[in-house]
Amino acid sequence: MEDSMPIKSLKFGDSLAGLLVDGIDETPFVVATLTYTENQGVRIEVPYAHHANSEQFAIAERWFDTETPPRNLIFMTQDGQLSLFNCRYSGHSMNIGQGFATGYISPGEVILNARDGDLNDELLVSRLSSEIDGLSEWTHFRAIRHERETDEDSRIRRITVTAESVERLSWNQGAATMTLETSWSTSDSALGFQIIEWVALESRFATPTPVSHHLAEQKKLITLLTLMFGKPIYFRRHKIKDARFTDKTLAGKIVGEAFYELVSHRTTRDAAHPKPTARDLGRPIVHMAQIGEDGLRRWNNSYEEWKRFIQPSVSVLSRPGAFIENIVVNNSMSLEAAGNLLGHADGEESTHTTRRRPTTATFNFRALAALGLDWEGVSASITGLAKAIANNYNTIKHYDRGEFPDPAQTLIVSKIVLVIAQLLAVKLVDPSGQLIEDYEKSFSFKELRKICKRQDLYIEDSGEFTNYPS
Structure with missing residues (x-):
């Protein structure tokens, strides 16, 4: 018989047979199978006999009849122990004629090692x-x-x-x-x-x-x-290290601490x-060396205040294959939040209502003014660009605006609003504006400005699209 190797990692498609232990003395172990899939994450499947009047199945039957499995469990296999935390009931099925049942448990976190101390303690x-x-x-x-x-x-x-x-x-x-x-x-x-x-x-x-x-x-x-x-x-993979998760000899002597793999239901979809x-x-708009430790600290310090700016843009970027209309809507929401946070900008009155109230275009204008980029070849002015973004966004968003905008116009706006959102994030980590100046000279920005010429579109001061000037 070969020696078994400790379980070092879980991969999608893995299936392990083992026993569930609830940590209570004299409680019978419960037979179970652990599976790990892209759709369901880690799931525990427990077969048992329903209403069998057998002590062997009484524990499992109680867990699933009351829909309350233990919060934490140990899953024992021939290759080692796994710790299951924040377990929740996720259904059960029965074949009444045969008295056979299967219950399902979904742990919130799985760590590929046993934890020292009381099993019922919260995972920290x-x-x-x-x-x-x-x-x-x-x-x-x-x-x-x-x-x-x-x-x-x-x-x-x-x-x-x-x-x-x-x-x-x-x-x-x-x-x-x-x-x-x-x-x-x-x-x-x-x-x-x-x-x-x-x-x-x-x-x-x-x-x-x-x-x-x-x-x-x-x-x-x-x-x-x-x-x-x-x-x-x-996220792709996690490991934890803590004084309660230790390496031990066969005699139980602690010989040190190490990192152990963690599988969390919060990030299973990421890994899939x-x-x-x-x-x-591709190429990031800014590398880490350009912002350094100070920039990372500034990002954290700004995060809560600027969360309403950050989240809509990140949300659409995190959806592969999002439609250009979605990119316009989400990033326009980010620009609206940024415009409110930035406050008044010189010259924004050209985007106000007749009652001198700020509009969606006003918030776009504030974001554009904060960056100070030269949009030559794209728009006659940042006033026109701010209005064009607002018109496109509002026409997509409001059902009473008629047909959706021309896709070519939406394509241009989607690329512009994304760059604005990205550069506003750069401004948060580098208030000096130097990195934005560097970007303005970059190949990427030159290519962005060339899109209008290729599409034969240009934005007038009024915010309307017209043919590109000859």
Whole structure:
């Protein structure tokens, strides 16, 4: 009989047979199967006999008849123990004729190790490390370095590879200390020896705290990355480290603490999305080195106040394949929030109503004025651009405006409002405006300005689209 290996990770499609333990003395163990799928996440399936008057099935029958399984459970397999936390009833079915039933439990969090102490205690952890899309591309951190040695004919005779977690950046974020750091692992398979590197985001609290608090702090960086790349950014994998999750010998002696994989129902859908390649992500509008620790701190300090600006734009960017109309609507909502936060801008009166009240165009004008970009080749003025965005947005949103706008016009507006939202985020992390000036000189902005010419469209001072000037 071969020795079993501890369970190091769960992957979609995995199915494990085991026993459920509720931590109460003399309670019979309950047979169960754990499955992990893209649609349902981790799910526990419990077969039992219904109304069998058998002590063997009494526990399972009580869980599902009352729809109240234990809050926390241990799932024992031949390869080790998994801790199931915040378990909730998720249905049961019965074959009355045969007296057979199946109950279902969905845990909120699964950790691939047993926890010391009372099983009923709330799940609290000190450290949570997450793999997130785009971190390597955004930070340019590397764990693997190699040196080549050549002979007198310039032929490579030796390559020395060094894998070391040396690049890191930390900043304070409320009660949490956040760290971006390189990490790596090895594998030895039929393909040969491989070293895999990635960049992880870790949140650490002075005292253990719920997983949801860790994820909320990490989500702030995900929103920034989403805006910087203009693409969906997702959680991929989590690991936790805490004094109550320890490595032990067979005799039960604690030999140290390590990181253990965490599967959370909050991020299962993230992990189900196809993983992007570096090419899919393209080029971020700003890299981490350009904003540094101070910029990350400013993002956190601004987050709550600017949440109504951040969330609509990030929401539509997180939906792959969103229609251009959705991009206009969500980003226009973001610009409206930003305009309210920015306050009065010189010259905005040209967008007011006859009663001198601000309009949707006014909020767009304030956002455009805050950036100070030159929109030559797109619009005769930022007044006209602000009005064009407002007209397109309101025509999409209000059913009594008749037909939807010309798709070519909506395409142009969708690209412009996205860039405005992205650059407003840049302004939050770099109030000096230098990064916005740099973007104005970039190839990306030049291409944006060329779209109007290719579409033969130009925005007049009135906000109306016309043919591109010859």
